[in-house]
Amino acid sequence: MIDPRRLRVLRALADHGTVTAAGRALHLTPSAVSQQLAALESEVGHALLRRHGRRVSLTAAGELLVGHANAVAAELERAGATLAAFAAGTTGRVEVGSFASAITQVVAPALAVLRSRAPDVALRVRDVEGHASVPLLLDGEIDLAITEGYRLHADDRRLTRFPLYTEPFDVVLPAAHRLAGKAEVDLADLADDDWVATLPGNPVRDVVELACSQAGFAPRIPHTSDDFRxxxxxxxxxxxxxxxxxxxxxxDLAGDGPAGDGALRGVPVRGAAPLRRVVAAVRRGSADHPLVALVRDALVEVCRPVAGRG
Known part of the structure; x- marks a missing residue:
């Protein structure tokens, strides 16, 4: 009989790539992770990992077993959701991870909706960049992640996702810029400018670099920050x-923030602008948990006017 707790260790190793990182995610010591893996390999009679220095990768047997481990985890989530539905669960806590602008635009309004509609549901919000929220979701640190759709693998069966809103990217210029008075801007016309962008690894940085590449240049980026303000x-x-x-x-651009002095211009991109498709993701099997469903429905409700503004 395979111990399902050891399957969780194998999943963490597959997700995080090192014994130390897997232990950190599971709140176990590296030696405990190694012991659990050794016991699991003994149970199944196969080597499950290959070691490359400090990093690890799955053997063919490991890949096969992780597929079953994901199915087991989804069924356990589904069992919890079924029991919660049976108990008409309307009391409890839901942890949400979201990047800052989505907190402002949709999470905070959804929290207000829930306070009036389901006052016994406590929504806990964590400010986390979109690319970092999915590992937290898979590790069980949060219950729902708001992230960019293109950061999720379409074939990742561990997740269930639903769309929230889509927004275009705009060029932001200082008011004195030569193109600040334009109704639209060609990105190619900014090939010789310095750029301010998010840090490498942030999905917004990926969009910026791809859009500039499609416009025929690589942006020169001397300044970086993950804070849009x-x-x-x-x-x-x-x-x-x-x-x-x-x-x-x-x-800011509406005139009630630091840009109210007219020092910034937000200008649409001429042609097909890059888009950010914002989605919410939950662990597969938990989408119908009544508490998660309440939060999901509130998010979708408040997203309708946000999507319309894009």
């Missing part, structure tokens, strides 16, 4: 230009 401040100071999701600087 900081990016706006740098653009306002004349440090460069930026390409950001429309909602990320909406409050």
């Amino acid at each position: 900081a990016i706006g401040a740098l653009v306002r100071a004349g440090a460069g230009v930026a390409l950001v999701p429309r909602n990320a600087l909406r409050c």
